[in-house]
Amino acid sequence: MRRILFLIFALVLLASLPAQAEVVEIINRFGGIRILSDPGTGFKVGAEGLDRPVHQGDIRIRREPGRIFVICEPSDKARINLIVRVTYEVPIAAQTVNGPIELNGYFPDASITTETGGLHLSSPWAAVTFNMVSEQAPDSVVFPKNWPHRVDSKSSRQLNWTVYDELPENRMTYGSMRVKAVRPSKLELINIPIPENAPVKMHWQAPEIVDEILASIKPVKTSATTAAKSSGDGEFVFRSDVRVVNLQLSVRDESGQPVKGLTAADFEVLEDGVPQTLTAVSRDEIPFNLAILLDLSGSTRNSRKPMETATKRFVELARPQDKVALYALAQSSFRVLSPLSQDRARLLRIVEDIPRIEGGSPVYDVIVLAYAEELQKHPGEKNVIIVVSDGMDNQIAKRGTGSETSFKKLLQAAGAFDTLLYPVLLDPYPYNPPSPLEKKATEQMTELTRASGGRVFNVSSVQDLESAYPLVAEELSNVQSVAYSPKNQNFNGAWRKVEVRVKRRGVTVVTRPGYFAR
Numbered sequence: 001m002r003r004i005l006f007l008i009f010a011l012v013l014l015a016s017l018p019a020q021a022e023v024v025e026i027i028n029r030f031g032g033i034r035i036l037s038d039p040g041t042g043f044k045v046g047a048e049g050l051d052r053p054v055h056q057g058d059i060r061i062r063r064e065p066g067r068i069f070v071i072c073e074p075s076d077k078a079r080i081n082l083i084v085r086v087t088y089e090v091p092i093a094a095q096t097v098n099g100p101i102e103l104n105g106y107f108p109d110a111s112i113t114t115e116t117g118g119l120h121l122s123s124p125w126a127a128v129t130f131n132m133v134s135e136q137a138p139d140s141v142v143f144p145k146n147w148p149h150r151v152d153s154k155s156s157r158q159l160n161w162t163v164y165d166e167l168p169e170n171r172m173t174y175g176s177m178r179v180k181a182v183r184p185s186k187l188e189l190i191n192i193p194i195p196e197n198a199p200v201k202m203h204w205q206a207p208e209i210v211d212e213i214l215a216s217i218k219p220v221k222t223s224a225t226t227a228a229k230s231s232g233d234g235e236f237v238f239r240s241d242v243r244v245v246n247l248q249l250s251v252r253d254e255s256g257q258p259v260k261g262l263t264a265a266d267f268e269v270l271e272d273g274v275p276q277t278l279t280a281v282s283r284d285e286i287p288f289n290l291a292i293l294l295d296l297s298g299s300t301r302n303s304r305k306p307m308e309t310a311t312k313r314f315v316e317l318a319r320p321q322d323k324v325a326l327y328a329l330a331q332s333s334f335r336v337l338s339p340l341s342q343d344r345a346r347l348l349r350i351v352e353d354i355p356r357i358e359g360g361s362p363v364y365d366v367i368v369l370a371y372a373e374e375l376q377k378h379p380g381e382k383n384v385i386i387v388v389s390d391g392m393d394n395q396i397a398k399r400g401t402g403s404e405t406s407f408k409k410l411l412q413a414a415g416a417f418d419t420l421l422y423p424v425l426l427d428p429y430p431y432n433p434p435s436p437l438e439k440k441a442t443e444q445m446t447e448l449t450r451a452s453g454g455r456v457f458n459v460s461s462v463q464d465l466e467s468a469y470p471l472v473a474e475e476l477s478n479v480q481s482v483a484y485s486p487k488n489q490n491f492n493g494a495w496r497k498v499e500v501r502v503k504r505r506g507v508t509v510v511t512r513p514g515y516f517a518r
Helices: 004-013 203-215 224-231 297-319 344-352 363-373 409-417 435-450 463-480
Strands: 021-029 032-039 044-049 059-062 066-071 080-087 093-096 101-104 109-112 117-121 128-134 150-152 159-166 173-179 187-191 199-200 245-252 267-271 274-276 280-281 290-297 323-330 333-341 382-389 422-427 457-459 480-484 493-504 509-510 515-516
Touching: 004 422, 004 493, 021 203, 032 093, 044 059, 059 463, 093 101, 101 109, 117 173, 128 245, 150 463, 187 274, 199 203, 203 363, 203 409, 245 463, 245 493, 267 280, 267 463, 267 480, 290 333, 297 323, 297 463, 323 344, 333 344, 333 363, 363 382, 363 409, 382 457, 382 480, 409 435, 422 463, 457 463, 493 509
Parallel strands: 021 066, 021 093, 032 080, 032 101, 093 109, 101 117, 109 173, 117 187, 128 173, 290 323, 290 382, 382 422, 422 457
Antiparallel strands: 044 080, 059 066, 128 159, 150 159, 199 333, 245 480, 245 509, 267 274, 267 493, 280 480, 323 333, 493 515
16 A cells, blocks of 8 residues: 555656656665656656555655656665656666666667666667676676677776677667666666657668568569569559458549549449449548648758648648648657647647757658558548658758668559658748759659659748648548449459549549559
């Protein structure tokens, strides 16, 4: 009962502290420390008495500018273990004398100090740098398999024993961990994956996602025609695992304006030239899953304010039944500002708090991550990504941090996303003619957008944003979802061409060109 009372007491103290990325420093002279990171809000403190029950006076919690201290220092020197939970983006520091220290999670910064305590450290070591200095080597050492590292010992007595990772110099990482010790009883590093619910993902995770998508749609080579279509740059695919084909499409008139009020009777769908029978056609009230992706890299520095303004307007354009997510490319990483939500007020507050962060521009990688974050889990629904960016990936410029996903592979996989791309391309230098690199960036983003069935909106100035909002709103309101069960039920992996027509003059249908029947 006393342990439970202490936990409640600690949480009451912390309730008045703001949820900021202040350093949480834990000091425990007579016991151990266990620190866990999770996607929650704030942080929690618990305690376990090893010699006696925990008293409220055993632990002190105080706050100083930029720092929160949790100090366990019982007057009778009783051994007490602390259990602390923090959010993923909270930096931490831990200090013991001979008690064990256990860290498990995804920390942006961790500093650990001990004399003889054992160390059990679990983290995604591909995304976290590690450095340790100890007066003497630990009695026991365990490292992850295939983890690149180096161990140095400056003398035969093993004074100043050090170990550090040897990740590539240009490798983007999320955090760092530093350890200072005298002679720890044990050092054990355990590798864990980057958590799926972590708010920060590494851009270099994208190629694996794309490869998985391409592997899932790899065609069976039943004929030369099938093989040729699967390798062409203009052909895209999506899956049909449940023997029902779902298409998202938009219909525009000769002036490029959306055509509204269409019903099932207005559509004609042909698969390899054979007419199909529609089983479902969406209506306007069907909700969207709308992800807004902000490019906050250095290349968009001059467009930061208009991007914030545009984001607010796009959030406001969403209907009550729509869900909106906010993502960002910042510090060369993919950041989840908000998952899919219908809380418009909260989303607008988040836009107000977007920091002015700079970094590289792996735009293609973060588009993949934006799709994989949540939309991939909603196949067959109305999924949209609005990309507010200048479209300039450092892959094109061949400098800085560019995408590791090749544009060709991304283009091949775009049709499998089951998601419409709507880039709003901002020109950071509207009064200068576009450079060859800027032209290429625009061309490739346009090609990628067409593969998804979406549409590019070019914005050459802040004033042009006002004209873009109603166009995007009209486009979103015009998106139709149609579904049919193919008459050809021989799903042998061959490419099937899909054509959607509208029985009206002067209209154009934009959708994916086909799929591999798997």
